Amino acid sequence: MSDPIKHECGVAMVRLKKPLSHYQDKYKNVLWGFQKLFLLMEKQHNRGQDGAGIGAVKLNMPPGEAFMFRERDNGRNPISAVVKKQMKLYNELLNKGTIFPEFPDTVKEHWPFGAEVLLGHLRYGTSGGYSKSVCQPYFRRSPWPTRNLMMAGNFNITNVDQLNQKLINRGAHPIFDTDTQTVLEEIGYHLDEEHTRLYHELRDQKTPTPEISHIIADRLDVGQVLRDAAESWDGGYTLAGMIGSGDTFILRDPNGIRPAWYFEDDEVIAFASERVALMTIFDKAAEDIHEAPPGHAVVVKNDASLHIHEITKPGKPSYCSFERIYFSRGNDPDIYRERKALGAALGEQINRSTKGDFGKSVFSFIPNTAETAYYGLIEEMNRLHRSNVKAEILKAHKNGSLDEEMLNGLMDNNWPRGEKVALKDIKLRTFISQEKNRVQLASHVYDISYGAVNPGDILVCVDDSIVRGTTLKQSIIRILSKTKPSKIVIASTAPQIRYPDCYGIDMSEMGNFIAFQAAISLLKDAGSTHIIDEVHEACVAQSELAPEKMVNHVKRIYDPFTAEQISERIADLVSPKNNGWDGEVEIVYQSIENLHRALPNHDGDWYFTGNYPTPGGYAVVNRAFMAYYAGRKGRSYS
Template sequence: MSELFHECGIAAVYHLPSDEISPLCPDQGIDHVSRLLPRMLLDIQNRGQLAAGMTSYNPDRKQLIDTHRDIGTVREVFRLSHRGKSEALMREYAGCAAIGHVRYATCGQDDRSYAQPFERHHLIKHKWFSFAFNGQLANYDELRDRLLADNDHHLARETDTEIIMHELSREMNGERKVPLIEALRNASKRFDGAYSLVMMNAEGEMLIARDPLGIKPLCYAIEGPMFAAASESVALLNLGFEPESIKSLEPGHAITISKGKFAIQEFAKSPRKAHCFFEWIYFANVASTLDERSVYVTRTNLGVELAKMEREDGRVTIDDDTIVVPVPDTSKAAADAMAFELKIPSREGLIRNRYSGRTFIETGNQRRRAAEVKYTPLREVLEGKRIFLVEDSIVRSTTMRVLLDRLRDRGGVKEIHVRVACPPIIAPCFYGIDMSTIGELFAPPFLPDGQLTEEAQAEMAVALGADSVRFLPRAAISRAVGLSGEQLCQACISGDYPTVGGERLYQVALDNCISGNEGRTYERRDPAISTT
């Protein structure tokens, strides 16, 4: 499987030294705070279902930091369906601090060594650390080639994660003890791309950091002696933190815990913010709040934008046989809001198989087969209806084509008008989403000059098998999220990348597309590459 994707999730928890025992602490005591990690990872399971892992710290254990990781979902990796086995794992890895990770990827799927966190053993405690990462380095190939140029270094895996681990390790070389924040500050000067990371060493020091552009989300909370951080706020909220104590870490900043003391420090200047808009559109849990903006509210705002567009267009008849149908699950909030604004029913005419996973992250043939079993049309709801089918985005169109066929054949739908709560995806993502080439994307052939016209949307409707298709304009995204376009990364819908490395890879992608090269943009890398 040659596609590259790695929308992942990270988490961390720490009970700071204190005479006070946090009410969030497990009944077994401070040394068992690590038990909270699997619960947190379950709440961000939407960000990665391929592998999961945890590293815990316990100063009273021979293995000061110890890592458990494997292929599978959080429930599978931590044996949560088997009380005895799960309890044995929790006892073995009990600690007062822990970091964790959930992962998506396409390569090395059956290889446990790609699961995170990665642990680097060393005789010196401050150089013995564990590390997990969410993101993608757009200059991975440059860093790799530089690292291997002197023949003194070796990469066991072709991953961004291992590159970052080596770069941090190099900063720790020498006899002087280098604080984690200093190692990151120096190494980050060489990083181009998106990254949120968690790190912990055998002295019990912890670091949580967010890249200078804030492309990937990262939230944290501290109440009394209890600290926790995660890719999404829902993991902290469900842990028991009060909503007002949950905050987003500012771009270019890191949280450090050293000698039991909590601090927030800047490690890199933030020239601008470039939050990934796709987090609010699709990836994040609808219950999360990212950078003080609710995912649910954003998606309802998108539905309002869709309704506004429909009223202005006015070409689709709205009568008693017209309903709105969301493509489950991420489109439901937008569909409900659109229906409310148009004063027509929103009906769940499609039932999702909860165990099918996300076809967005499958490869071509697998994606089509998965799409065929992913949704079941309800003929009792759909037969003879004119429907507005609301989808959060169309990337490759495989799922949408299959879905439209099933709605007509199995659902008996009269008309299907596809409404997309996102502009057309016209460019690859080089910051951590599974879109590495222009050729795999649905929209670019219909938009040769990048302009979304009526004619282009009509051609797309024919290609999909819909009666009509409408996409939201880019300006609607800013209004819905509540951030200006300058504060969002919208590279995949604009072709404008916030980093030099992203711009360079986009030029490679354009050249490949013009030359008819079907290979992915990262072809210059080893075929085994897999990121987080």
């Protein structure tokens, strides 16, 4: 993605099924579980840049001993920071003779993360601020193990205001900083209720007091707690949690918007946001990794038994297509194949853009994450050319005009040519405040391979997606135009992004979308600005309705125009002016139909179509347009 849209959050959890002594004996590594957690986080580093945190639960600790721990950081390299801090403590304890790896119980007793249950989180903030205090996991403390809750997630809840009001109506005083805090308190409330119910039941049965805590831990119905808590949530979420008694869970939204994967063997149960991370770190095959079912929780009890509970009734599957287009790591076998398919699906449009003159065309990609799609496009262009050559040979053979010279010409000429044209030089820091200087810096983020493109060639560059178009205008097209092509074609593997996301991706300000800017520009040129006012009036009129009764009136902004007309206006908006290059810019977008063909199991497309999978999405798009109309900046969700 050429525009600097940050990634989603990521979660990782490791539940050791054996005591620490097993891993010391077998692997000569008492830190086996901790290191697996660290590696899982590193393999998902693409998912978070704002902060990181880790948590731990130690099983069967004696009464009075600490059993839950947490470390968080929001610095420059947060994963390394939290791990280095704990490893520094580990080595200090080792040097003092306080712990001995060959005696794992000493590590468990004295080192905070010498634990059987480990949770990791990579944060990209879509609500709250960016301080260390809002880094996850969040921790709800109690002297009772079964009332302690630590939680992290990849999610955004669209109706957090209503949930906070629900807490207030119970007499609670929630902290209004993030939806994570709201969800934590809601689960915590029902965890307290279940704990209290079990306590009174056992007390009334005259159960000896020292045994009550252990029995509550065994009987605690985590599935029912989550069922009660999640009853009225609206949004996309993958939540990972640990209870002080050792129970753990991962919970997925009913539409499967946010991803969650897990596996189990005889030594460990592990969870992650991306399948390939589990495959790589634990040396597993794709078929060993299971997807958490939408609307379900995968619960691991304190005895390491795994259970799957339906928490909310599963809805229509709406798996986020951006996970496949861009966010997730591309070395997952299915994602790699799908990204190639996305590139190949652009073939017919690119064939028209180049008029089939492959000999005078150069194919490339920008940024590096678009490389896999580029391979798919090149393969498709070669296929198209082979088909053309075959047709010419058959025609010449039929006419009796086929000879060696003609055959050599057909075989040797007009093949698609791929080059590494653009590359990211450095990530320049935007510490200079003046807008003019920021633009000048942006123009140097990318560099080109000089001589890779001949003057007059058509230069085709594949991009994952085009959100704001800012980087295209300020940097990419300017630098590509230095090669003096006759035409620059930017081909997006994603369709036009027209509507805000509210489920964990930071794409919420409607006025920032280049497709929306293009549609508004076309309306103004057509003298149809009354449509803008009418849409605003319709949004205001339904703003007090329940989200379930709302419709997406913003679609009317786009209705008068074809996708091609909007693409043409986008090309005009991002074309450099007065830079000495007089070539043409064309922007090619993936069609919705081809998107679904390339991603048959991930049809969540609300940011392209405006068809949201939950009622809260319609409330967000309504607020987003009203904010645009009023000139207000900022996210349109909590």
